[in-house]
Amino acid sequence: MPAERCPSCGKETMWIREPRYEGFRRVGEVLRCAQCGWEAPPDFDGEPRPRRPAIFSDEDRTPPPRVFVEEGPPRVCRRCRHYVVHPFRQWCARHGRDTEATDTCANFEEARSSD
Numbered sequence: 001m002p003a004e005r006c007p008s009c010g011k012e013t014m015w016i017r018e019p020r021y022e023g024f025r026r027v028g029e030v031l032r033c034a035q036c037g038w039e040a041p042p043d044f045d046g047e048p049r050p051r052r053p054a055i056f057s058d059e060d061r062t063p064p065p066r067v068f069v070e071e072g073p074p075r076v077c078r079r080c081r082h083y084v085v086h087p088f089r090q091w092c093a094r095h096g097r098d099t100e101a102t103d104t105c106a107n108f109e110e111a112r113s114s115d
Contacts, residue, residue, distance in 0.1 A: 008038035015040075077103045081111040 006013045013035040020028045031040040077083045078101035082094040092099045094107055 006033040006035060006038055008033060009036040011035045075104055075108045077101055077105070077108075079108075079111055080105075081109045082107075083111070 004013065004015065005011065011033075013033045016032045016034050018030045018032060019026050020030050028042070032038065033040075073079060077090075077092065077099050080092075082092050083099070083101070084091050084093050089098055090100060091097060092105070095105070
């Protein structure tokens with residue numbers, strides 16, 4: 001990256017590009033002066049970051065894909081009223097067979113809450 005003059009300190013400097021995060025999501029980049037540490041504003045018109053034309057708006061972007069269909073709590077045996085937990089095994093009282101907490105079946109019935 002070519003050396004340019006910093007608007008803050010006036011010295012010829014190299015620009016340091018650092019990622020900016022909000023939580024764990026990267027939201028952009030920050031330019032800092034290597035001499036004084038001045039952080040360039042997002043609309044900085046200097047040479048280090050050429051401005052790109054905004055040809056696309058938010059309406060032009062495709063919506064993010066929805067991987068999981070939100071249809072309520074999962075219909076797994078752990079939430080079924082026929083699921084019985086014993087210290088040595090887990091089994092289905094309706095079918096009389098061993099089962100796992102994450103198994104599913106067509107005869108699912110929501111367990112009643114103790115409220």
